[in-house]
Amino acid sequence: MPGTNLTREEAQQRAKLLAVDSYEIELDLSGAQEGGTYRSVTTVRFDVAENGAASFIDLVAPAVHEVTLNGDALDPAEVFADSRIALPGLLEGRNVLRVVADCAYTNTGEGLHRFVDPVDQQAYLYTQFEVPDARRVFASFEQPDLKATFQFTVKAPEGWTVVSNSPTPEPQDNVWVFEPTPRISTYITALIVGPYHSVHSVYEKDGQSVPLGIYCRPSLAEYLDSDAIFEVTRQGFDWFQEKFDYAYPFKKYDQLFVPEFNAGAMENAGAVTIRDQYVFRSKVTDAAYEGRATTILHELAHMWFGDLVTMEWWNDLWLNESFATYSEAACMAHAPGSKWPHSWTTFANTMKTWAYRQDQLPSTHPIMAEIRDLDDVLVNFDGITYAKGASVLKQLVAYVGMDEFFRGVQAYFKRHAYGNTRLSDLLGALEETSGRDLKAWSQKWLETAGINILRPEIETDADGVITSFAVRQEAPALPAGAKGEPTLRPHRIAIGLYDLDEASGKLVRGEDGRIELDVDGELTAVPQLAGRRRPAVILLNDDDLSYAKVRLDEASLAVVTGHLGDFESSLPRALCWASAWDMTRDAELATRDYLSLVLSGIGKESDIGVVQSLHRQVKLAVDLYADPAARDTLLTRWTDATLAHLRAAEPGSDHQLAWARAFAATARTPEQLDLLNALLEGSQTVEGLVVDTELRWAFVERLAAVGRFDEAEIAGEYERDKTAAGERHAATARAARPTAEAKAEAWASIVESDKLPNAVQEAVIAGFVQTDQRELLAPYAERYFEVVKDSWESRSHEMAQQIAVGLYPSIQVSEDTLRRTDEWLAAAEPNAALRRLVSESRAGVERALRAQAADARA
Numbered sequence: 001m002p003g004t005n006l007t008r009e010e011a012q013q014r015a016k017l018l019a020v021d022s023y024e025i026e027l028d029l030s031g032a033q034e035g036g037t038y039r040s041v042t043t044v045r046f047d048v049a050e051n052g053a054a055s056f057i058d059l060v061a062p063a064v065h066e067v068t069l070n071g072d073a074l075d076p077a078e079v080f081a082d083s084r085i086a087l088p089g090l091l092e093g094r095n096v097l098r099v100v101a102d103c104a105y106t107n108t109g110e111g112l113h114r115f116v117d118p119v120d121q122q123a124y125l126y127t128q129f130e131v132p133d134a135r136r137v138f139a140s141f142e143q144p145d146l147k148a149t150f151q152f153t154v155k156a157p158e159g160w161t162v163v164s165n166s167p168t169p170e171p172q173d174n175v176w177v178f179e180p181t182p183r184i185s186t187y188i189t190a191l192i193v194g195p196y197h198s199v200h201s202v203y204e205k206d207g208q209s210v211p212l213g214i215y216c217r218p219s220l221a222e223y224l225d226s227d228a229i230f231e232v233t234r235q236g237f238d239w240f241q242e243k244f245d246y247a248y249p250f251k252k253y254d255q256l257f258v259p260e261f262n263a264g265a266m267e268n269a270g271a272v273t274i275r276d277q278y279v280f281r282s283k284v285t286d287a288a289y290e291g292r293a294t295t296i297l298h299e300l301a302h303m304w305f306g307d308l309v310t311m312e313w314w315n316d317l318w319l320n321e322s323f324a325t326y327s328e329a330a331c332m333a334h335a336p337g338s339k340w341p342h343s344w345t346t347f348a349n350t351m352k353t354w355a356y357r358q359d360q361l362p363s364t365h366p367i368m369a370e371i372r373d374l375d376d377v378l379v380n381f382d383g384i385t386y387a388k389g390a391s392v393l394k395q396l397v398a399y400v401g402m403d404e405f406f407r408g409v410q411a412y413f414k415r416h417a418y419g420n421t422r423l424s425d426l427l428g429a430l431e432e433t434s435g436r437d438l439k440a441w442s443q444k445w446l447e448t449a450g451i452n453i454l455r456p457e458i459e460t461d462a463d464g465v466i467t468s469f470a471v472r473q474e475a476p477a478l479p480a481g482a483k484g485e486p487t488l489r490p491h492r493i494a495i496g497l498y499d500l501d502e503a504s505g506k507l508v509r510g511e512d513g514r515i516e517l518d519v520d521g522e523l524t525a526v527p528q529l530a531g532r533r534r535p536a537v538i539l540l541n542d543d544d545l546s547y548a549k550v551r552l553d554e555a556s557l558a559v560v561t562g563h564l565g566d567f568e569s570s571l572p573r574a575l576c577w578a579s580a581w582d583m584t585r586d587a588e589l590a591t592r593d594y595l596s597l598v599l600s601g602i603g604k605e606s607d608i609g610v611v612q613s614l615h616r617q618v619k620l621a622v623d624l625y626a627d628p629a630a631r632d633t634l635l636t637r638w639t640d641a642t643l644a645h646l647r648a649a650e651p652g653s654d655h656q657l658a659w660a661r662a663f664a665a666t667a668r669t670p671e672q673l674d675l676l677n678a679l680l681e682g683s684q685t686v687e688g689l690v691v692d693t694e695l696r697w698a699f700v701e702r703l704a705a706v707g708r709f710d711e712a713e714i715a716g717e718y719e720r721d722k723t724a725a726g727e728r729h730a731a732t733a734r735a736a737r738p739t740a741e742a743k744a745e746a747w748a749s750i751v752e753s754d755k756l757p758n759a760v761q762e763a764v765i766a767g768f769v770q771t772d773q774r775e776l777l778a779p780y781a782e783r784y785f786e787v788v789k790d791s792w793e794s795r796s797h798e799m800a801q802q803i804a805v806g807l808y809p810s811i812q813v814s815e816d817t818l819r820r821t822d823e824w825l826a827a828a829e830p831n832a833a834l835r836r837l838v839s840e841s842r843a844g845v846e847r848a849l850r851a852q853a854a855d856a857r858a
Helices: 008-017 218-223 226-244 286-302 314-334 343-358 374-378 384-400 402-416 423-434 439-445 554-566 570-585 591-604 608-625 628-648 654-666 670-681 693-705 711-720 724-736 740-752 758-768 771-777 779-794 797-806 815-828 832-857
Strands: 018-028 037-048 053-058 063-069 072-074 084-091 094-104 111-116 123-128 149-155 161-164 175-177 191-194 197-205 208-216 253-258 271-275 453-460 466-474 491-500 507-519 523-525 537-542
Touching: 008 018, 008 053, 037 053, 063 084, 084 094, 094 111, 123 253, 123 271, 149 161, 149 191, 161 208, 197 218, 197 226, 208 218, 208 226, 226 253, 226 286, 226 314, 226 402, 253 286, 271 286, 286 314, 286 343, 286 608, 314 343, 314 374, 314 384, 314 423, 343 384, 343 570, 343 608, 374 832, 384 402, 384 423, 384 439, 384 491, 402 423, 423 439, 453 537, 466 491, 491 554, 507 523, 507 537, 507 554, 537 554, 537 570, 554 570, 554 591, 570 591, 570 608, 570 832, 591 608, 591 628, 591 832, 608 628, 608 654, 608 832, 628 654, 628 670, 628 832, 654 693, 670 693, 693 711, 693 724, 693 758, 711 724, 724 740, 724 758, 740 758, 740 771, 740 779, 758 797, 771 779, 779 797, 779 815, 779 832, 797 832, 815 832
Parallel strands: 018 149, 208 253, 253 271
Antiparallel strands: 018 037, 037 094, 053 084, 063 072, 063 094, 111 123, 123 191, 149 175, 161 191, 197 208, 453 466, 466 523, 491 507, 491 537
C-alpha cells in the first residue's frame, strides 16, 4: 500500500528543524527463506534547532511495537499512523529515537524485495529505496537533504551472504555487523542478502586500491562474463577520476545483478543493484553489450554525482540523472580502449529519440521540474529528466568547452562533497571556469519546456552556387495541457556538407565540410556558406551538438531518400534516421513512405543498435500510424523483407539474430508460421542461426499469439527452461493466446488479484496486449476505465504504474478512445500522477490518429 505523500513544504520545514547525525539499524532476516515479516530496530540520533518542537519520522510497517524518544516510551497506537510516527513537542538539543517494528518483504521491487529462484528454491533479497522506500525497511527521515551515517547489523540464514554500502565483514553466528557509512542520503543505502554467487577483483592505480565485486544468483553464474564487466568498470574508474579530479569516494564497489528489478539499475553507494537480465543467457547483439556498458558507467558516474553530492530536493533530480547519462556516453566515446567509441550515435538513436517523444507530450515540463511532492517525482523518471537533460548538457559542453566544463565539475565536487546542492551551485561553478554568464542560458534551456525545430533556408544560382544560407528556428506551440510558452533558444550547432564520392559511393564530409556556429533567434544567417557550391546533402546539427528537431531541405531529402545508408559515418545516418522517424510521428511523412525509406537503406546500415531501433519503429509505425486499410499490405511487405534479410545476413552475425527476432515479431502467413515452428523443432535451419533459449521463446510467444500454440506447447517449453526467465516468458505466451478465455484469465491475474510479482505482472501485460488482436481486446477498453483508479489507490506505485500505462487501450486508435478518456479524466478526479500517465497515453492515440490520416492521404 502507498505511504503518505510527503510534500516539498513538509520536507523544507523538517530540514530547517532537524540535523540528523546517525542511524543504527538492526534487521533480523533469519526467517527470509519462509518470508512474511522481519524485525526492524532503528536507533537514530538527531539534533533540533528549536527546543520543544514537534516533527515526524517515516515508516511503512505492518506493526510497530516500541517507540522510545530520549528514554521515554511513546504509545505506538497513538503516534504511528499511515506511514508516519509523530514525534511530539518534546524534542530538544540532541535526541535519540528508537523504533522497533515488524516490516514486510515485498514482491513489487520496492523496499526489501524477496524472490525465490525456481532453480534452487532459495530466497534472494535486495533493497530498492528510491524515491521513498527506505521507510519500508527502517524508520527514517525520508528526504535527500537529511544525510547521515548508517550502520547496519543483519542476522541472516546460515550460508547466506550480506552486502551493504560498507565493506562486507566476517559474520559471527550469522550476524553481519557493518561499519558506518559516510554521510549519505537514505535512498542510496542498500542491503543485498542471500546465497549469491560472487567474483572479486581490485581496481588499482597510483597507490589507490578499491575492492570490486560482482554478484548474481548461482543459477546464472555460468553466464556471468565477469571479465567483460570488470573491464568496463575499470575504464570508468580511470576516466571519471581523471575528469572529476576526485578519488572514488567509497571504500569498495560492488555490482549486484538481482532478480525482478523494476529499473535498469540503482546507484546505491558502493553497492549498485542491476537487473539480472544483463547476465545474458543466450546470444545477444553487440547493442545489448553496449547497453549494459552504458548502465554500468551511468551508475558509476552516480557515485560522484548523486551519492557524493546529492540534490537538495527532487526538482533537481535531473542533476543526478542527466549528468550520469551524459557522462556514460562521454566516457564510452572518449575513454582509451573503449569498445564503443560510436556511443554518440547510440545516444542520438536512443536517448534523443526518447527525449523528443517525451517533450511533445502534454506532460512535458522544464528539465528543472516543479516537484511538489513524492507523487510528482515518482512519475518524473522520464525522457526529460534523463535524455533531454543529458542532451542539453552536451549542448552546454559545446557552449563552454569540455575542459572548462569539467574544471567546473571538479570545483563543484570539492566544494560540496557529502553535501546537498541546488542547480545554482553547479551553474556557479561552471560560470567561474568558463567565464560565461549562464543565467540566460539556464532560463531558456532548463526552466522552459518544449522543443525547437531547425530548418535550412538556401538559395542557389543557376550554377548551383549558394547565394544565401540561413537557419530558421521555430518554437512550436506546446501540446494542449502543457504549461509554459514556446521558447526560442540559443543553439551551438555544426552544419555538415556532404557529397557523394563516385569512387566509393559514400556520402562524405570533406575537410572543409563542417561549420560550427551559434544559432539564436528566429533566423540566423550563415554568410560563410555563400559562394560555395551546393553539396549533395546539407545536415543541420551535424555531430548532434544541440537538442532540436532537424529538417532537411527538399534537395537534401531527395538525395538522402536514395542514399541514407551511404553516409560514411554512423552518426549522420542516425541523425537522418531520427529525422525521418520524427517526421513520421509528426504526420509529415506517410508511414508507407517511411517503410520505403527504411527498406531502401537498412541493408546498408552497419550499426546494429540503429538496425534494431528501426525494426521497432517500423513495427510501431505500421501497427499504429498506418492507414488501417493499408496495414495488412504494409505488414506483409515488412515481414517478407525481414525474412529476406534473415536469409541473406551473414551466418552467425548480430544482424542475422536481429532479423530473426524482427521476423518472429510479425510472422503471419501459414508458410512463415510453419517456418517458425520448423526452426523450433530443428526440422529446418538457417545457416549460422542458433535457436537458443531466448530465441526459442520469441518464436513460442509469436506462435501462441496467433493461436498455433496453446497450453501444452507453452508448458512443454517451460519444462525446457524452468527458470525465473522461463516463468516470465511462459506467462507472456499464455496471456498472448487469441482466445477470450486467455484474455479473461490474464486480466483477472493482473487486476482482480495482487499476488503476481512485479516482473511476472509486467510479463502478463506484455502478452495481453497484442496489436493484431484489436477486436478481441476492444471490450477491455471500457473495463480499464472502471478499474484503473482503484488499482492506483490500492497498489504500490510500481505495480499501479504498470497497470495504468500497460493496460491503457493504446491500440484502440479511435476518436471513441479519446472521448472515453476525456470523460474519465473529467469524472474520476484522479490525482496528478495518475492523470499525467493517462493523459500521456491519450496523446499517443491522438498522434496515431493524425498519422493514420496522413498515411491515408498519401
